[in-house]
Amino acid sequence: MRPENEPGGRRRSFIEEARRRQIIAAAVEVISEVGYASASLARIAKRAGISKGVISYHFDGKDELMAELVVQLYVSGAEFMAPLVEAAEGWRAKFLTYLESNLQFIDANRTYVAALTEVVLNLRKPDGTPRFTSVDGEEPVIAPLIELLREGQADGTFGDFDPVVMAKIVRDTIDGAAGRAIREPDWDVGRYTDEVCRLFDLATRKGSAR
Amino acid sequence: MRPENEPGGRRRSFIEEARRRQIIAAAVEVISEVGYASASLARIAKRAGISKGVISYHFDGKDELMAELVVQLYVSGAEFMAPLVEAAEGWRAKFLTYLESNLQFIDANRTYVAALTEVVLNLRKPDGTPRFTSVDGEEPVIAPLIELLREGQADGTFGDFDPVVMAKIVRDTIDGAAGRAIREPDWDVGRYTDEVCRLFDLATRKGSAR
Amino acid sequence: MRPENEPGGRRRSFIEEARRRQIIAAAVEVISEVGYASASLARIAKRAGISKGVISYHFDGKDELMAELVVQLYVSGAEFMAPLVEAAEGWRAKFLTYLESNLQFIDANRTYVAALTEVVLNLRKPDGTPRFTSVDGEEPVIAPLIELLREGQADGTFGDFDPVVMAKIVRDTIDGAAGRAIREPDWDVGRYTDEVCRLFDLATRKGSAR
Amino acid sequence: MRPENEPGGRRRSFIEEARRRQIIAAAVEVISEVGYASASLARIAKRAGISKGVISYHFDGKDELMAELVVQLYVSGAEFMAPLVEAAEGWRAKFLTYLESNLQFIDANRTYVAALTEVVLNLRKPDGTPRFTSVDGEEPVIAPLIELLREGQADGTFGDFDPVVMAKIVRDTIDGAAGRAIREPDWDVGRYTDEVCRLFDLATRKGSAR
DNA sequence: GATGAATGAGAGTTCATTCAT
DNA sequence: CATGAATGAACTCTCATTCAT
Numbered sequence: 001m002r003p004e005n006e007p008g009g010r011r012r013s014f015i016e017e018a019r020r021r022q023i024i025a026a027a028v029e030v031i032s033e034v035g036y037a038s039a040s041l042a043r044i045a046k047r048a049g050i051s052k053g054v055i056s057y058h059f060d061g062k063d064e065l066m067a068e069l070v071v072q073l074y075v076s077g078a079e080f081m082a083p084l085v086e087a088a089e090g091w092r093a094k095f096l097t098y099l100e101s102n103l104q105f106i107d108a109n110r111t112y113v114a115a116l117t118e119v120v121l122n123l124r125k126p127d128g129t130p131r132f133t134s135v136d137g138e139e140p141v142i143a144p145l146i147e148l149l150r151e152g153q154a155d156g157t158f159g160d161f162d163p164v165v166m167a168k169i170v171r172d173t174i175d176g177a178a179g180r181a182i183r184e185p186d187w188d189v190g191r192y193t194d195e196v197c198r199l200f201d202l203a204t205r206k207g208s209a210r
Numbered sequence: 211m212r213p214e215n216e217p218g219g220r221r222r223s224f225i226e227e228a229r230r231r232q233i234i235a236a237a238v239e240v241i242s243e244v245g246y247a248s249a250s251l252a253r254i255a256k257r258a259g260i261s262k263g264v265i266s267y268h269f270d271g272k273d274e275l276m277a278e279l280v281v282q283l284y285v286s287g288a289e290f291m292a293p294l295v296e297a298a299e300g301w302r303a304k305f306l307t308y309l310e311s312n313l314q315f316i317d318a319n320r321t322y323v324a325a326l327t328e329v330v331l332n333l334r335k336p337d338g339t340p341r342f343t344s345v346d347g348e349e350p351v352i353a354p355l356i357e358l359l360r361e362g363q364a365d366g367t368f369g370d371f372d373p374v375v376m377a378k379i380v381r382d383t384i385d386g387a388a389g390r391a392i393r394e395p396d397w398d399v400g401r402y403t404d405e406v407c408r409l410f411d412l413a414t415r416k417g418s419a420r
Numbered sequence: 421m422r423p424e425n426e427p428g429g430r431r432r433s434f435i436e437e438a439r440r441r442q443i444i445a446a447a448v449e450v451i452s453e454v455g456y457a458s459a460s461l462a463r464i465a466k467r468a469g470i471s472k473g474v475i476s477y478h479f480d481g482k483d484e485l486m487a488e489l490v491v492q493l494y495v496s497g498a499e500f501m502a503p504l505v506e507a508a509e510g511w512r513a514k515f516l517t518y519l520e521s522n523l524q525f526i527d528a529n530r531t532y533v534a535a536l537t538e539v540v541l542n543l544r545k546p547d548g549t550p551r552f553t554s555v556d557g558e559e560p561v562i563a564p565l566i567e568l569l570r571e572g573q574a575d576g577t578f579g580d581f582d583p584v585v586m587a588k589i590v591r592d593t594i595d596g597a598a599g600r601a602i603r604e605p606d607w608d609v610g611r612y613t614d615e616v617c618r619l620f621d622l623a624t625r626k627g628s629a630r
Numbered sequence: 631m632r633p634e635n636e637p638g639g640r641r642r643s644f645i646e647e648a649r650r651r652q653i654i655a656a657a658v659e660v661i662s663e664v665g666y667a668s669a670s671l672a673r674i675a676k677r678a679g680i681s682k683g684v685i686s687y688h689f690d691g692k693d694e695l696m697a698e699l700v701v702q703l704y705v706s707g708a709e710f711m712a713p714l715v716e717a718a719e720g721w722r723a724k725f726l727t728y729l730e731s732n733l734q735f736i737d738a739n740r741t742y743v744a745a746l747t748e749v750v751l752n753l754r755k756p757d758g759t760p761r762f763t764s765v766d767g768e769e770p771v772i773a774p775l776i777e778l779l780r781e782g783q784a785d786g787t788f789g790d791f792d793p794v795v796m797a798k799i800v801r802d803t804i805d806g807a808a809g810r811a812i813r814e815p816d817w818d819v820g821r822y823t824d825e826v827c828r829l830f831d832l833a834t835r836k837g838s839a840r
Numbered sequence: 841g842a843t844g845a846a847t848g849a850g851a852g853t854t855c856a857t858t859c860a861t
Numbered sequence: 862c863a864t865g866a867a868t869g870a871a872c873t874c875t876c877a878t879t880c881a882t
Binding site for chain 2: 183196
Binding site: 040041042052053055056061062 | 854855856857858859
């Protein structure tokens, strides 16, 4: 019926993509205002100023809309962070840049992040299992970070710690910060970032007693 | 209609309390299986092996059930942690015991914690604002931790850092760990706890370069 | 199970009757406050300060309770009016006393009348047909009035009109007054009664042009 | 969501209006058959041959449907009576035409009037107070009649009586007649109207002894 | 006699989805 | 492409009634 980009379908037209982004933007606003459970298609359509049917036309269903919302923001985040991390010289600098840029991105996209969090935590597959928060699903997200830590250890930059555990702690800290960004409008990201960087800097230093 | 304990109502009977706990337990199971959004009263009643109306009889509504679930587990956690933290000697030991006991509690109550997390993140007041995750609402939760850090700084145990920011990072780390506990059945809490304790021990030490 | 007075059952004990009156009184209060539709057994029991089951014990069901409420007030009204009407001398005086005493009774029992009205208009048999407001059901209520008017015509007191139609108009006027009594707390019954009596006095006079 | 006519919303489409009328008609039928209390949306939808959700789609809720039912019939009645009353010459003729046309309208719309009566007497606001039968709410209904009587008195057509009380008696008589129209299929409106007109004609005549 | 607990049906409402226009 | 209309299932909640204690 509808042109698809993935998988193997015809390329989506420009106008088609614009509509999808418009709808996703409306969904983000609605979710961050009334929460995932109350974010009905009717409300999203109203917010976007379009008819309910349009959403069904452009997305295979509510779930696809929500999944797209997540993917889109995730990609945006990666596109923002990757060049910064790569530009940093040395594993320590890369590590701290990873932390810093991630927190900055969250700060700059609070509403989007709020919506993303709600969706990630709530969206489920038809069989009831989580769509995004599965163990396997996490791997691609933290794999680059683990690799970064391993490289730094191999080259003697970092001390002796379990890179997998450390990566998970980092991610949890960042994800927790995302929640805080949503709930606290006055949250001072700069100070928080400084403290977090200092903390993980100390924890990954060579020569730290185990 | 129904006897109430809080506030000012008659005391609830033993059997009444048992039923409430049974219903809450069923809610916990259902939520951790299908998620908050799909945890309908019908499903919860079915799981508990009772009729739908029973829930309405024992609780003022779905929201009260969910709120009770949160309060109950939160109180359980506090009851578990408080004596351990108090028994520890010295602020550093208290701090590390706080971290350790909290993670242990999460580990020992994974299903409950999973459900609690879903409820806390999703439950809203009738006006649409979050029921539990407001800024003000957080204060009572981290206030004791902030106090603990301040005391340790005053007495020279801890170094120079912002106790409020540090407390928030600690809480985010722990809450993140809760999410992990839910998603990863094989999660090794012991190792994770060691790493977290080492990390925050370093970060709060006196003499850490700022 | 339960002792019955009607039909043919054992006589109800004094305490039994007291309970029934207490429950009916509570029902009257509740109905006149929240209306028939919202007058649940739970609310009535709460108002009476008893448990819900008590009502089921003393009445065969909600419908019997409501029916009893109607009958009880109707009998009270008849007991109040009958001696007054009989004491009046002459058909004209009897007729005006009927009007006057009926309106007085309504005035003195506004809450009861309000409840009765709601019940009469709403209570239905299981098949959906009205329990009280059927054509046949009305006959016993206005039959004495028709008879009174006929006697007065035969004896030359009243003029020439259809006694059945006149009786119906009288009843409608009184029933309408009942509604008014409920809705208007400041309603001046004395003045209303005077005007109504004057009106029907003129309308039933001998020699009125047809 | 749905186009609205009142207040300030977009104009309702023709088809929209037709659906609303169809649903109201079904509600009227159901109410006059099983009564207000048993007139559930399910039954009304079934009678209209539509799905339950359609009612919610076209009306803001059950209460709005019921309120619309009342308003619609009330407006119809006013539209029927007004030109007839205005066309009558002289206050006496206007007064009798008011009575006559009102009773005729009731006669011609028995089922509708039956439903209207049930709704007016039962519909309540969320706080429990009656929606239509309040004292203030009555004013607009009888105000024109009071005015008519006052004009007739000023111009010497009518005798000396309290026009407010008289108007109330007239309304109660008519409303009572409505109830009768519902319950008595064989009710002879012509005869009833004659008798009522004769009665009120006599009661309002100049020179009637007070 | 009286109670609290439980039932199960049915209430109004919301919602994702489908479809003719 | 877009819309408004309609569906039917699922939701929370209320209720009259029953029953063991």
